[in-house]
Amino acid sequence: MSTTAIRPESILRDLQKQWEDLASQEIHSPTESAGVLRACAMTLVVACRTPEEALDARQVAGQVMRVHPSRAIIVHPGSGDFDARVFAECWKPFGRRQQICSEGIEIIAGQGGFAEVARFLVPLRVPDLPVVLWCRGSSVSETGGFHHLYPLADKIIFDTHDVSDSDAALRSLRRLHAYGMRVADLHWTRLSGWREVLAHLFDSNINAKEIRSARITYGGDSVTTCARYFEAWIRSSLPQARVALEPEYASRGIYSVTFDTPKGDVTIQHVGEHTLSVTGRGLEYRTGLPSINEAALMQEELSILGADGVYERVLNA
C-alpha cells in the first residue's frame, strides 16, 4: 500500500477483500469445505520499538489470537513513510473441519511517529469491542512515543521484566492507574504460578491469621518489580504479619518464602526451573510450575478485561 495515500478506509477495504479471498479459497479447496468463520472479540494493538520486535510480536499475537480472537494491529517505527498491510491468522480447532480466522494489520509508523499513527488507529478499531494496547518492550517510564496510543486503549499491558529501576517503573504504573487507565504488567503475570501454589496452601493447610511473619528471598543483582509485587501481595494479604524482603545468591526472581506460624515454619522454595518445594508443618511435596512464554502471559492478561482488584491493590500497596 502506498505510504502517502494511507487511509483507514482503504485498509478496511483490504481487510474485506482478504475475507473474500479466504472464503473463495475455501470454496475451491480440493477437500470438502466447511467454510471460514470470522472471529473477533477485541482489538489488540501491539506497539513495538523495531521491525524485528514487530516480527516477533506478530508470531506471539498469532498464538494469542487463537484463544482471544481479535483484530491485531501491529505498529512499529520505520525509516521511510507510513505503510500498512493486512494479514490473516487462520487455524482449525482440534478435531474440527471449519477454519477460523482472525484479521490483522501491520502499520509502519513513518516520520510522524506514533502520534500520527494514533490518529488513524481510531477508525481501525473494531467498533464497540474492547481495545487492548500491548506496549512491547517499553520501559513504562521511557515510553518511546507509545504514550500517544494510551488514550485509545481500555487496557494497557507493559512488561517490566527488563527494567533496571523497579521503583521508577512502579511509580509510572501507579501514575497511569491514578489517571484512570487500566494497566497490567506481564512481570506480575509471571508470578501467577508461584502465587497459586502459595494460595493453595492457605485453602486448607494454614490459617492466614496464624502467620506472625514472612521472609521472602529473591535472586539477582537488584530488586525486581516481581519481588516488589510479591512482597506487596503478601503484605497486603497479611496485615498482621511482618514481611521482609531479602536478597539471596540465586538466579533472578523469587527464590523462597517462609511463613512463621506458632506450629512451625512453612517454606516454599524454588528447587528447579519449573519446580517448587513445599516443606514444614508436616508438609513435604514438590509441585510443578507451568512453563511460561509471552503468549501464555498475554492470554492470561487478555482474559481480564475488567478491573483486576488484586493487582490494583498490590500496585498501590
Add this chain to the structure above:
Amino acid sequence: MATANPFSDPLRFERRVPECAIVIFGANGDLTKRKLLPALYRLAHDRRLPESFAIVGNSRTAMTDEAFRERMCDSVKQFSEDTEFDPALWDRFSRNIHYVAGDMNDPALYTALAAKAEATGQKNMLFYLSTQPSYYGTVVDGLGQAGLNRCEGGWRRIIVEKPFGHDLSSAHALNQHLQQVFPERETYRIDHYLGKETVQNIFGFRFGNGIFEPLWNRRYISQIQITAAESIGVEGRGAYYQEAGALRDMIQNHLLQVMATIAMEPSAVFESDAVRDERAKLLRSIRIMKPEDVPRYSVAGQYKGFREEEGVNPQAQTDTYAAATFYVDNWRWAGVPFFIRSGKKLPKRVTDIAIQFKAAPLALFGEGSGEPNTRPNLLILRIQPEEGISLRFLSKEPGEGMRLRPVSMDFNYGTSFGERSPSAYETLLMDAMQGDATLYTRQDMVEASWKVIQPILEDWGNRKFTFPNYEPGSWGPAEADAMLGRLGLKWRNS
C-alpha cells in the same frame, strides 16, 4: 466456618479440586468410559486435580487395579474428543486409580471400599452412582451401614444420575431413601444438560445484559419452543429405552430444567440455593394438566421400525417422540405457551430454544409483494450443535421499494471464544467436589417436574396408541403439528 483465603485471586487462579477421592459405582459401564474418566483426565490435564486425587472404581467384574487402569486408559484415548493423550500425564494420573470388585448387594463390598478409601488417605469422598437406578437404594444403604456416609473433619457427598424415579411417587420415595443416609446438601442429582456451557450461558445472557430482560415476558413474547431432536434411534439401548420413553428420558428432567432456566425470575444472588429456589418456584408455577386436557396438550409418537429394534417388545407402546404444551401461571408468563418436544429419528440432531416475539403492531411495508409484511422476531439459543445465539429480524432488501426479508444475526460460541469449552461432566464433577450445587437439581425441583409430567404419564399409560405414527427422518407425528395448529401456530422446523 473456614476463614476466607486472603491470597485467593479468582480472576487468575483456576478453581482446584480439594484433596478428595471419587468412588464410582458402575465403573465398568458406558458412562464411566465415555464421560467420567475423560472428564477427570481433562481436569488433571488442566492441573485442576491435586496430586493425591484418587479414583476408586467398582463393578461386579473381577479385575486388578492394573487391568482397570488399562481399560480406563483406552477410554480416555477413545473418548477425549478434544484433548490429545499425554502418556506422561496418564502415568501420574493413573497411579491413584484403584478398583474394587464386588456385588453391590454384598456388605463385604462396602468394607472393602472403606479399606481402599482408607488406603488412599482421603477424608473427603464423592460417591458417584453410575449404576442402574434399581441399585440406588442398595448402594446408599450399604454406604450408610458401613459408615461411609460421614467423616469427622471431612465431607462425604453422593452424585445420583437420572432417572430420579420413574414417576412422582417413586421419585418421592427415592428422595426419602437418600435423605436417610445423606443430607440433602450433600446429595447431588446430576442433569448433565445444566452443565452445558450454553445452558449456563442462559443465565449470562438473561441477567448479564440489560436489553433482553425488559422484553422477557408475556407483553413481548408470544411463544417459546424447546426442541431436543436426535437423528439416531435407540442404538442398541432398546431394552432400557422402551421402559423410559422420550417424556421420562428427556422432558421430565433435561427440558423442564432448561425451561425453568429460561423462564425463572432472577435470583437475588448467584448462589446455589438462591438460584435453585427460583428454578423450583418456576417449576411449581407450571400449570398441571387436568386429565381431560392431556390429549389436547400432549402428543406421543413412535417411529416406524422401533418395534423391530433389538430388545424391544413388538407391541411396545413406548414414546420415542413426546411433545407437550405447558403454561406457566405467574404474572410474567400468563398465557404464553411453552412447546416442548423431543424425539428420536428426527431429521437432524439439534437442541435449541426458540423465543418468538410478538410481531410489530402495524404492517407498514410490503403491500402487494405477496410476502407477509410483518414477521415476528425470533431469538434462538442453540444448545447443540454449533452452540450460539441467533436473532432473526427483518431487513430491507437492496434495491427499489421497501421489500423486507428476514436476516439472522449470529453469535457463535466457538468463534468468539477461542478457548475450548469444558464438557458438562468436567463442570459438574468440579462443582460437586467443590461443594457447589448450583447446577444440580434439588429434591423439590425433581418432585415439581414429576408433578408436571404425572398427568401425562397416567393418561398415556391408560391409552393404546396406534403406533408407529411417524416416519424416520420426519419431524414427528402429524398430531404434534395439529397441537400447535389449533392455536394457529407452527413448529419451527428449520
